[in-house]
Amino acid sequence: MTSPSSDAPPSDPGSAAAAPAASASSAVPFVAPAEALWRGPRWALSLLLAGLATLGPFAIDTYLPAFTAIASSLSATPVQMQQTLSAYLLAFALMNLFHGALADSFGRRPVVLGGLVAFVAASVGCALAQSIGALVFWRAVQGLAAGAGMVVGRAIIRDLHAPAEAQRVMSQVTIFFGVAPAIAPVLGGLMVGPLGWRSIFWLLAAIALVLALANVRLLPETLEPAARQPFHPAPLLRGYGQLVRNPSFLALVVASGIPFNGMFLYVLSAPAWLGGVLGLAPTQFFWFFVASVGGIMAGAALSGRLAGRVAPRRQVRWGFVVVGVATLVNLALNAFVPPPAVWGAAWGAAWAIAPVALYSFGWSLLTPVVTLLVLEQAPQRRGMASSVHSSIGSGANAVVAGVLAPLVMHSAVGLAVASAGLMLTGLLAWTWVKRRVTV
Numbered sequence: 001m002t003s004p005s006s007d008a009p010p011s012d013p014g015s016a017a018a019a020p021a022a023s024a025s026s027a028v029p030f031v032a033p034a035e036a037l038w039r040g041p042r043w044a045l046s047l048l049l050a051g052l053a054t055l056g057p058f059a060i061d062t063y064l065p066a067f068t069a070i071a072s073s074l075s076a077t078p079v080q081m082q083q084t085l086s087a088y089l090l091a092f093a094l095m096n097l098f099h100g101a102l103a104d105s106f107g108r109r110p111v112v113l114g115g116l117v118a119f120v121a122a123s124v125g126c127a128l129a130q131s132i133g134a135l136v137f138w139r140a141v142q143g144l145a146a147g148a149g150m151v152v153g154r155a156i157i158r159d160l161h162a163p164a165e166a167q168r169v170m171s172q173v174t175i176f177f178g179v180a181p182a183i184a185p186v187l188g189g190l191m192v193g194p195l196g197w198r199s200i201f202w203l204l205a206a207i208a209l210v211l212a213l214a215n216v217r218l219l220p221e222t223l224e225p226a227a228r229q230p231f232h233p234a235p236l237l238r239g240y241g242q243l244v245r246n247p248s249f250l251a252l253v254v255a256s257g258i259p260f261n262g263m264f265l266y267v268l269s270a271p272a273w274l275g276g277v278l279g280l281a282p283t284q285f286f287w288f289f290v291a292s293v294g295g296i297m298a299g300a301a302l303s304g305r306l307a308g309r310v311a312p313r314r315q316v317r318w319g320f321v322v323v324g325v326a327t328l329v330n331l332a333l334n335a336f337v338p339p340p341a342v343w344g345a346a347w348g349a350a351w352a353i354a355p356v357a358l359y360s361f362g363w364s365l366l367t368p369v370v371t372l373l374v375l376e377q378a379p380q381r382r383g384m385a386s387s388v389h390s391s392i393g394s395g396a397n398a399v400v401a402g403v404l405a406p407l408v409m410h411s412a413v414g415l416a417v418a419s420a421g422l423m424l425t426g427l428l429a430w431t432w433v434k435r436r437v438t439v
Contacts, residue, residue, distance in 0.1 A: 037160060037220035046169050048218060049156065050176030051211050052112060052149025055119065056092060059146055059204055060085070061184030066197035073197065076132040084132075084139045089401070091143030093394035099151040100387030101239070105231035108152050108159070108383075109221045115148025116212035123205035127198045142204075149211075151390050155382040158375050159222035164308030170368040171304030175297045186286065229381060239381050243388050249377040251433035256370035257393035259323060259363055259426035261400045262419040263292065266356050268401050269409035277412050278349050287349065291357035299364030312369045313434060319366025320427050323359055327420045330355035334416040352412065359419070370430070373437055 038045050063070075071081050103111040122145060125138035157169050191199050229235060243249050266273060266288075274280045274288055299319070306315050333351055371389070378385040400422075408414035 037222060043172060044218075045160075046172035047176055048214060049149070049153040049169075050173045052116075052153045052215070053173060053177050054180040055116075055149055055208060055211065056143075056146035058180050058184050058207070059119075059123075059142055060088065061180065062188035062191075062204065063197070063200050065185055065189035066192040066200055069192050069197040070135070074129070074132045074135065076135075080132045080136070083136050086402075087136050087140040088143035088146075089394065089398050091140040092147050093391050093398060095144040096147040096151055096391040096394055097240075097387050099148045100155060100381075100383030100385065100390075101229075101236055102231070103152045103155060103223070103383035104229045104381050107221050107223050107228065108156050109215070109219055111148050112152050112215055112219060113212060115145045115152075116208050116215065118145035119208040120205050120212065123201045123208060127201035127205065147390060147394075151386045152383060154371065154375060154386040154389075156219075156222050158372065158382055160220075163312075163372060163376075166372055167307035167312075167368050168304045170371060171300045171307065174300035174303075174364055174368060179293065179297075185289075227380070236384075239378070239384050240388065243378060243381075243385060246377055248433050248436050249374065249385070249388075251429040252370055252374045252377065252437070253389050253392050254429035255426045255433065256367050256374065257389070257396055257426075258429070259423050260367070260393070261396055262323075262327070262422035262426075263356060263360050263363055264397060265400055265405055265408075265415060265419055265422065267292070268405040269415060272409040273412070273415060274349070276410060278352055280349055284349070288353050288356070291353050292360045295357040295360030296364045299361040300368065303365050303368045307368075312373075316366045316369050316430060316434070319362045319369075320430060322362030322365060323423055324362075324427065326355045326358035326362060327416075327423050330359070330416045331420055334412045359423075377437075 067081050070076065070084075071078070099111055099115070119142060122138050122141035125141065126135055129135040129138060153173070154170075157166050157173070160166075161169055187203075188200050191203065229239070270285060270288060274285050280287075299322075303315065333355065337351065374389045375382045375385050404418055408418045
């Protein structure tokens with residue numbers, strides 16, 4: 001469908017009937033106003049859903065500082081330790097394809113609660129593991145369970161809210177979500193010394209258990225029985241097929257997910273980039289994470305304030321302008337400014353980190369809007385749309401982590417060029433799709 005030519009803020013319909021893929025008679029699963037299902041403050045719902053979304057990344061970041069201790073305890077090789085991460089990421093990406101479809105068929109609550117219970121059991125298994133094989137197995141089970149909250153949470157937001165309000169809630173979730181990458185590695189590093197590496201997995205089990213109890217008490221079921229889809233192979237395959245054959249859906253997924261990797265590439269390369277290229281001590285790495293997380297939180301906060309006031313198309317454009325400027329500055333600084341050693345580590349870190357933080361700001365400004373557009377490509381199967389979106393994003397993250405980052409992590413120019421290429425891919429996808437969806 002063609003979008004309006006004006007940038008004026010669109011009307012804020014109270015249902016998904018305005019969604020691009022919905023017909024006038026489609027049974028879109030917008031079942032009731034949010035006030036009828038959630039009587040607490042909006043920030044409390046955002047915090048609850050952010051906890052669910054954060055669980056998966058938190059399970060990665062907290063245990064990374066314990067790699068050496070785990071390897072020593074279980075007599076594991078570096079390759080075997082890498083398998084504990086790879087098994088988690090592969091299982092996470094695979095199961096993300098199905099969390100949403102399950103939620104479309106059986107309801108949102110059972111899938112969220114089932115994922116949390118499985119995550120608790122897997123975390124206990126990791127804590128009790130006596131061999132590297134057992135740890136790899138339970139990490140894979142963790143990965144299978146960890147994505148349920150993130151995938152289903154997006155669908156819950158759109159079930160409950162009309163587009164502008166959904167953008168505000170999505171932005172709040174992003175703000176809370178942004179805290180985890182800054183806290184998790186620090187927390188893991190503090191625990192592993194005095195308490196041992198197993199304490200990290202006991203902590204993950206406790207967090208998931210608290211989340212499960214909170215969701216049992218607070219999380220509403222937002223998908224009424226009449227809107228549920230049959231869980232049979234033929235309808236499921238048709239649903240997946242319709243999504244992957246929808247060029248607008250795929251372009252929106254690329255527009256939101258691939259630019260993220262332009263920032264994530266620096267996170268993955270942090271030890272080699274911050275320590276080897278910029279000459280920072282490990283105790284100084286936190287400046288990069290604070291700056292990046294601050295950019296994410298500031299961009300998400302602004303996105304929430306702009307919801308309903310500025311046309312989504314304009315907001316996405318502003319986000320890409322910020323990301324583009326950050327990319328150009330990053331390229332110029334790394335290509336033409338003397339190496340950090342000439343400036344000293346502190347000044348070198350400042351000019352190297354600032355463009356990445358600005359990039360993070362621009363990405364979080366645009367991504368709540370584009371994520372909601374992804375869900376509106378399948379208004380009757382928002383869970384499935386969220387699943388495919390998350391699975392493709394996880395697959396891209398895995399490729400960047402396993403292939404691209406090792407190639408460029410020791411070169412400031414290489415990192416800048418690779419980040420620019422990822423940003424440009426997302427920008428081209430948005431340029432192509434923006435006239436084909438209602439924004």
